[in-house]
Amino acid sequence: AQSVTQLDSHVSVSEGTPVLLRCNYSSSYSPSLFWYVQHPNKGLQLLLKYTSAATLVKGINGFEAEFKKSETSFHLTKPSAHMSDAAEYFCVVSGGYQKVTFGIGTKLQVIP
Amino acid sequence: NAGVTQTPKFQVLKTGQSMTLQCAQDMNHNSMYWYRQDPGMGLRLIYYSASEGTTDKGEVPNGYNVSRLNKREFSLRLESAAPSQTSVYFCATRDESSYNEQFFGPGTRLTVL
Numbered sequence: 001a002q003s004v005t006q007l008d009s010h011v012s013v014s015e016g017t018p019v020l021l022r023c024n025y026s027s028s029y030s031p032s033l034f035w036y037v038q039h040p041n042k043g044l045q046l047l048l049k050y051t052s053a054a055t056l057v058k059g060i061n062g063f064e065a066e067f068k069k070s071e072t073s074f075h076l077t078k079p080s081a082h083m084s085d086a087a088e089y090f091c092v093v094s095g096g097y098q099k100v101t102f103g104i105g106t107k108l109q110v111i112p
Numbered sequence: 113n114a115g116v117t118q119t120p121k122f123q124v125l126k127t128g129q130s131m132t133l134q135c136a137q138d139m140n141h142n143s144m145y146w147y148r149q150d151p152g153m154g155l156r157l158i159y160y161s162a163s164e165g166t167t168d169k170g171e172v173p174n175g176y177n178v179s180r181l182n183k184r185e186f187s188l189r190l191e192s193a194a195p196s197q198t199s200v201y202f203c204a205t206r207d208e209s210s211y212n213e214q215f216f217g218p219g220t221r222l223t224v225l
Contacts, residue, residue, distance in 0.1 A: 009152070032211040043202065044155075044216040051211040090154060094212040100145070104154040 002027045004093050006103035014111045019063075019078040021106045023091030026072060031095035033074045035065055038105075039087045047089070050074060061085070086110045113138050118203050118217035125193045125224045133188040133220050135203030143206035144186040145170075145214070146178060148199040155202065161186055193224045 007022040025033065033050040048059025055067045061084075065076045074091060091103040119134045137144065142163045147155040157170030161180040175197060177189045190197055203217040 032213075034213065036216075043218045044214075046213060046215075049211060049213055092214075094206075094214075100157070100206070100212070100214065102147075102154040102156075104152060 002029075002031070002093055002095055002099050002101050004091050004101050004103040006089075006091050006106050008106050009104065010107045010109065012109040012111060013081045015083055016080050019076070019081045019085065019108065021076040021089050021091075021108065023074045023076065023103060024072055025074060025091070025093045027093055027095040029095035031093045033065075033067060034092040034094070035059065035063070035074075035076050036090045036092060037087050038090065044090065047076070081108075081110045083110050083112065115139060116203055116205055116215050116217040118201075118220050120220060121218065122221050123223070125190075125222065127194060127224060129193050130189065130191050131193065131222075132190075133201055133203075133222075135186045135188070135217060136184050137186075137203075137205045137215075138184065139205055139207070139215060140183070141205035141207055141215070142183070143208065144180065145204040145206065146176075146186070146188045147202045147204065148172065148197075149202060149219075150199050158188065158201075190222075193222075195224045198222060198224045 003026045005024045035047040036044040048057045050067045057065050063078050088105045088107050094100045116137045145160045146158040156172050159178040161167045164183045179187045201220045204214045
């Protein structure tokens with residue numbers, strides 16, 4: 001079985017403060033893990049991906065995620081939020097034949 | 113490269129009407145997917161195709177049919193649209209050579225009245 005849990009449906013931060021979006025997963029395989037971002041009325045864009053090469057993954061726009069196998073987590077972080085980071089973020093796990101599972105998404109609000 | 117393209121971008125249907133959503137890719141990927149996105153539910157898989165000529169049901173296939181006529185194109189058909197099919201539909205491909213990264217089209221916003 002494979003599943004993804006995004007622990008917060010909404011996160012609100014002030015501009016310039018750190019961002020933490022939480023994701024836990026389960027998979028019977030050694031999974032690939034992804035974070036995608038979706039700005040309003042737009043398609044999905046890849047932020048970063050974990051592929052077992054390194055546990056700390058750097059993505060675009062200053063985002064990072066750390067793969068913690070013992071905690072089955074893949075939380076997304078950014079040291080300083082920018083107004084343009086306001087969007088919806090999806091954690092995705094891919095493992096096994098054709099299995100791709102999306103989390104329900106976390107909406108990030110950035111307050112000026 | 114255009115990547116993944118979808119047509120139309122917007123569509124309004126009346127209950128009972130039929131339509132086909134088109135998806136095409138120029139990325140030479142074998143796998144293609146159709147998802148629907150509804151508020152608070154993330155993306156849910158409708159159908160997928162592992163290769164040309166093969167299709168399989170996903171999580172929410174009822175009310176939909178698909179066709180993978182060639183490697184480039186994967187269409188989604190609604191035979192008799194219902195208001196519950198009001199959603200945003202995304203087509204995607206998957207790159208098996210790049211740790212299964214998916215590439216998404218811009219989406220089709222469908223409203224069924």
